[in-house]
Amino acid sequence: MSANREIELKATIRPEQLDKVKDLAAIRKRAVGRARSRKLVTVYYDTPDYDLRQQGLSLRVRKIGRAYVQCVKQTHKRLGGIPVRMEWEGPVPSQDPAVSVIEDKKLRRLIRRAGTARLQPVFRTDFQRNSRSLKFEDGSTASLDLDIGEIIAGDVSEPICEFELELHSGAPERLFELASEIRQAVPFRLAAMSKASRGYALLTQDELKPQKYVKLSLTKDDTVEQVLTELVQHSLDHLQMNETVTLATDDPEGVRQMRIALRRLRASLRLFKSTLPKDQYGWIAAEAKWLMTELSAARAWDVFADEFLAPVAQLYGGDQGFDALMAAVEQARQQSRRRAREALGTERYTEFLLRLSAWLSSQAWRDQPVTERTTRLLDPIGDHCVKLLQKRDRNVRRQGRDIANLSETALHELRLAVKRLRYAVDFFESLYPKKQAKAYRKHLAGLQDGLGYLNDVAAADTLLRELALTGRDQAAPVWAHAGGLTVGWHRHAAIAAKDRLVKDMAAFLRAKPFWRGA
Template sequence: MSEPREIELKLECEPSDLAVLQDHPLLREASEQDEAELASVYYDTPDRALRAAGFGLRVRRIGERYVQTLKAEGDGLFERPEWEQAIEGPEPDLGVLADTPLPDILGPDATLAPLFTTAVTRKTYLVRQGSSTVEVALDTGRIASPAAGDRIAPICEIELELKDGAASDLFALAHAVAALVPVRLGVQTKAERGYALTAGEPERIKAEAVPLREDANAADAFRAIAHACLRHMRLNEAVLLERREPGALHQMRVAIRRLRSAFSLFGDLVEDAQGERLRAELKRMTEPLGRARNLDVFLATTLPAERERHPDEIGLLGLERQLEEARTKAYAEVEALLASEAWRALVLDLIGWINAGPWLRDTRGDRPVRRDEPAIDFAERELDRRRRQVKKRGRRLDRLSPEERHRVRIAAKKLRYGAEFFASLYSGRKAGRRHAAFVKALSGLQDGLGALNDIATAHEVVRAEVVEEAGIAAGASTLFAAGMAAADVEVRERALLDEAAEAHAELVDAKPFWR
């Protein structure tokens, strides 16, 4: 059986938004319209073998018919392999999946059991967009599981599936929908939400491994990596939209840094005017997250250490109040950003450019050949280049200026992200051991350089939030405490420099896992 691929974009919204869309000519004048009640049961083994392998298996009842679907994670967001076939009854029929990856995952004696169900009312419309046909599905319903008790997960989403034509038309339609109602890019499948509900899992906010196929080319790799970064960002954005959560804010910034590093790692292969504009806009719009994060770190790390060193210094209380007020304002700016139409539009612009931007159609010079280059060849060359860069810039690290150390830190960060992005291309026990050792050495260097950067950031927080923002209104004791805190963190600099230099030497000695 071949590996058909579903090209689908998911948008999250509110029930009232669906009512607005249904009443708009965009859908009212669609060539075909339908409504169905979909009841699906999702299956897995007791040890969750399917989920561990990145697959989901469901049996869906549509009227009197039953349709079985096996879906893979694909590249993590936009394009997923799936195998769908009508079956005779409500139980899974593994016989029709003999030519899929399922037999290798389950083995001959595996037992499947139902885990959770979805009940969805789906209204579908066939819409012509440009030269393409797109199926628009409006889904409302819920996910339920016996293991979750009374807890349910509501479903309210719009799915755009390309039936024929160009992916660029799919994204053009997404923007047309976004102009009518506020939507956000959806990055979780119903299956993922069902597993989370069943297990009572907290929000996952850390970056996940990037699944790259062995036969992926350079363009495939970039899209998969960029998708993973957007997914990481959106999962944490969802947490921040509900509450002020420092961990989610930090991880959202990490996701954005990873995405910007992906742009840099792939360099001129993905350069075009639209991409340059989006990169600049992403950097500009997300500046409020940096201010909030710096205040989080100062209040959670620097200030407690100062209290421990100077328990009788009353000025630290005034400093804390001043910075708490500043943090409240900073988080208000973050909330305003995430609630804005401009931010939602930027995310849609990014996913559209990643999958249908000019960089994919550029035929100048050797760009078509480079896009088709095996991803593993591209990765080896780029990781070599980034390693040489870190090695050269970090020589005599303990004698470098703060600006020079900052350049080493940025280079090390890009090498670390590259090592994480391309890890799945290097399978095998030997490569796995080398990868773990290399990343450990790289993490040590990053930790040391990061601590040194925190010192510079602490100075900046004191200057910007106390000296310049509050000035004399902060009070003499608060200003004194601020100066004392800045001086105390600077004392640690010498020891941190020695640690960072030692970590750099260990990294130089670590064997590259990609060779």
């Protein structure tokens, strides 16, 4: 059973568009040989407790004609938004899995540890596949597979209608470039989940849950280029992992996590801005800002409804027009969610993901003149992270010294400076003693929470004015008094919050940065 690295781009599409894809000029000019059509029936195996899934493995046996092929996949990493999996594939005599034929000892041991005798069919896929072999101008080779059928888990099923571009040799960016050409003629949505992942979700009926950002572990010997790639890739993964939650549920955490991913993406790029070509930095920053704007209203109304209005309405019960205010806010909230979902369904969003992924996989920033500035990309990150942290720490200390007398605008600027420092700390703290970094980060968290609350209080008036303008007449809305009570309550609470913030800033100014002497 041979091992291969699988690099695959997957997209969902409407059934009536499948035939259009295979007939596109972008496909025909790269096609090699004749198209093939096959019916594929695949059974996935796991233990009753899904031990293989928990280890990041999938085990399947696929029937192709009269033959059976066993395949084990293990997710290795992501490359420009594409999951890169190690794949072990080989013939077996029947539909039953044969662990003994797996040549990789470590993999064989993992499966046996889960319990070979406990392996059982958990779900299956049944679909028709139309395939074309492709060859690109630079010699890279790939395949296009068009799949239509279903995933079946017990008594429930889910349709499959997608295309896959799989790289066989050469440059991964060719997949993104071809996908971009396809998108110009046929709309599609990039799919973050494999058939195996969808099968498990169907089987377990797991509730869609937002995914929080997981910090990376870096080393001081990692180059600036490696760190840039890891940080941007990690942010892109985080963004896409929360896309389905935002599209399919009303959980406000989905939008929040997508916005966090975008902020971390922008913060990553800003750290290394001086080493990047201006045009490349410019279009990524502009597209990330556009998407952030499209998601902002949903996040603003979520905060207002859950953190501002709800506690005050509870104090006043159903009196003072709170029922009318809550109804109006919920309507605005739903409208802002529709706006967010519509943005994720646009061609612009898909193109942003494709171009950013191609930029990462091709390391396009290398296409620039070699200067003292650009050669920093090859330096160890340990040579630069202190300067990057010091610069942001210095900005916060400078802007925050007179925090008690700052205007709302100045407080907003300070909040942004604190966020930039917080993200830089999150990125680099693995390079330093954990205890020292934790204490410093705790100071930042307090500042960020306090400044965030004051910013939300300042924004509450604007939200209520926008809400009033949606009314049909010029008269004051019936919820006007309730709105005034809500904002007034929080403006009063903001006085105490500002006092705490002054103390938190004083403590931060006394704190020693954890990177000194490291």
